[in-house]
Amino acid sequence: MLLDAVLSNREGSAARNFILSAIWWSILGMGAGMLGGLEFSMPDLIHNIPQLSFPHLRMWHVNAVAIGWLSMGYVGAMYYMVPSLAKTKLWSERLGNFTMWAWNAVMVGAFCTLINGSTEGREYAELGAVLDVLVAIALVTIAANVYMTVVNRKVKKLYVSLWYFLGALFWFPLVYIIGQRTFVALPGLNDAIVGWFYGHNILGMWFTTVGVGMMYYLLPRLTNAPLYSHGLSMLGFWGIALFYAPTGTHHILQSPVPEWLKAIAVISSVFLLVPVLTVLTNFFMTMKGKWQQVVTDMPLRFAVTSCMFYLVTCTQGPFQATRWVNWYLHFTQWVVGHAHLALLGTFSFILTSAIYYGLPRITGRDWHSQGLIRAHYWLKFLGFLLMMLSLTIAGLIQSAGWAFGVPVDQWGLQIRPYWGLRAVSGVMIVLGQCIFAYNAFKSLYTPAAKAADAKTAEVKA
C-alpha cells in the first residue's frame, strides 16, 4: 500500500530512516566543509561559480552538519533509545516517518537556498522563514512522539538518559523558535544578543543534552557495567539546566552590549565546569576496570573517544569565556577549532557510536565489515586531531597578530601551512564518513542470505 510505503508503520522504521538520512546529509555537509577548507589553501580553485564560493559552502556546511547530520541522527537515536528505555514501542511510527519526510524536505530546501546565498544573514539561523516554520513543526511532532512514548512506558523509573532527552525536547523547540527571529527585526545589538542565545543553546540545550543522554545510555550497555552514580548524574543534569542557557553573550564579550549581561554569561560559563566534571566523573568511574574493552569494541571506542573530547571541549570553553582569554583568542581560528571539537570531536563521535550500536539492533543486520569500521575510526580520529592542531596553531598566530597589531596581510602568509593541514584533515574525515556510508549501505542492502551472521550480533547483544 502506498501509505505503508511512504509512512511505514514497521517498528524501528522511523529510527532507521532518520539515521540513514543523517548519514546522507553528513556526506553532503562535511563534503562542503572540506571543499571550503580546500579553498583556503587554493583560493582560485573554483572560479565564478557562486554556489561554490566559500561563504555559501560555509552556510550549507554548518546547517547540514548541525540540522542535517547531528540533529537527524539524534532524533533517530532517540526514536530507538527512548522506546528501549521505556520498554514499549514508539508512540507512532507513522508520525515518526512523517517527521522524517518533513525534516528531509527542510534539508532539501536548505540546500537549494543556502547554496545560492538566500539567507537571513544570521549565523546559525540562516534558514528562511518557510523552512524555520517546518523545522519548528518537525520539532514539536518529535517532542510529542517521544513524550507520548514515555507516558506509555512499562517501567516506573525514568533513567537519566530520558531526563536528558525529555529536557532537550522541551528546551530545543523553544530555543529554536525564539532564536530564529523569523518574523521580527530587532535593533542590531539586541539581534546579536538573541542570536547568540540561540547560537549557544543549539549546542547547550540540544547537542549537549541529547549527546550526554546518549553517553549515559551507551556506556553502561557497551561495558555491561552499572552506572557509577545516579546522584551525580542528576547533579549534572540540573547543572546543565541551570548554567548552560544564560551563557550565550560570551560570544560577543567585546562588543558594546550591556556589561551585566556579559557578567552573567561569563559567570555561568565558568560554573559549567561543575556539571561537566560530574558527568565525566560518572563516565570514567563507570569505565573503571573496563578500559581494555576499547581495544575490541568499536562502538565503545567511539563513545570513549567522544568522552575524552568532551572533557577537552568543556575545559576549553569556560577558559575562553573569561574576559582576558577572550580578549586574546576571540575572532581567531582557535574558536573554529573549539567548535569542531564540540560538534565533530564530541557529538559526532557519540552519534557514530550510537549508530554503530543501534542500527544492527533496529534492522537485525550486522555490519557488513568490521575492518571498515576501524578504517572509519582511524580516519575520523586522526583527521580530527590534525584539524584541531592546525586550527589551534593558526588561531594562536592570529591572536598574536591582533594583540600586537601585526597587519592581516602579514600573519595571513604565516598561517598558510596550517590551512593546508586543515584541508588534508578535511579530506580524511570525509573519506571516513564515506566509508561509513558505504558500510551502512552494504549492511542494509545486501540480500538477506548474505546477512546470515547478523544473528551472531543479536546473540551477543
Added chain:
Amino acid sequence: MNGYRLGAIGIVITFFTIITATVLLPMVLFNPVPSGHGNKYVKSDVVNPARGRQIYVREGCFYCHTQFTRLQDRGYGPLVKAGDYVWETPHQLGTARTGPDLTNEGGRFPSEWQKAHLINPRAVKPGSIMPSFSHLSNRDMNDLVGYIQTLGNQRTVHAYVEAPAEYEQVYLPRKTVDTNSDAAANAGRGIYTQNCAACHGLEGEGNGPNSISLEKKPANFTRAFYKQYPDAFWFYRVSEGVAGTRMPRFNEILTEEERWYLVAYLKSLPQNQEIVIDKLDQLNKVGQVHLPKLTEQEWEPHSGGN
C-alpha cells in the same frame, strides 16, 4: 509520579527564568539611543548602499569580516558605541576575523581598488586568501562597493571623540577656576612643568626627554587642531589619560582644581604654524646618529674586568 511532576515544574521554571533574564530583560533594559555615528546609507544615481548591504549578507562576507572595533585593535579606526547599531539588522558583527575588520573601511581605498579587489583579490593583494567574487553582476558589485565605502562614514574623529557626558554635566558646572584668565594659566604652568614637561616638553610641543623612548609620541599642544578643544574635553583627557598610550590618568594624582589650572595653561599655549610639506627637498634632513663606541667594561660591567 509526583517526584517527576516536581522535576518537570523545576525545569520549566528555571528555563523561563533564564529566558526572562537573558532574552527579554535585555530587550526592555537595553535600548541604546541612535548615536548618529552609525553607518548612513545614502542612495545616489550610481549606487544603492542599502542594497549593497543585502549583497554583503547574501555573499556571506561576515563569515570572514567583523564589524566592531575593540580597544586593542590598532589601525582600525574609532571605537564603536552601542548606539551605532540601532538600524543594523540583521546584525553583521561577525565572529571570526579571517580578514581585517571592516567597521571603518569606508574611504580607506578608492572604489576602483575595492572593485578590483572583489573581482580578483590576489591581483591587488598578493597572497590574499579572500575568495574572488567575480560572479557578481555589475550592479551588485557597484552597490556592494557603495556599501563598503559607507562603512564608518559617520564615525570621523572630529564627530566622534567626545568627553563622556559626566564631564559636561557634572565637572564643568562645579569648576571653580576661570580657565580663560592669565592668573589661572600661571598657576597651571608650575603644575605642568612638574608633571607633564618630561613628556610633552617645556613648550608643550610633545618633545620632552621621555618622548624619545615612547612608541606613541606625546601630543604636541601647539598644533592648530588643539585650539578647538573645549574645556570639558581638555579636562577629560588630563583626568583619564589616553588609552593605549603612556599618557597617565591624572585624576588619581592631581586634585580637580589643579587639573583645571592645567587646562587653563594648556589653552594658553601658543599656536604654531602647521607646516605642510609637499616637496621632498623641503624635508628637514636629519644627520645620521653615531652611537659612541663602548669599552668592554661598559659593555659588560659584570665581567669583573676592572
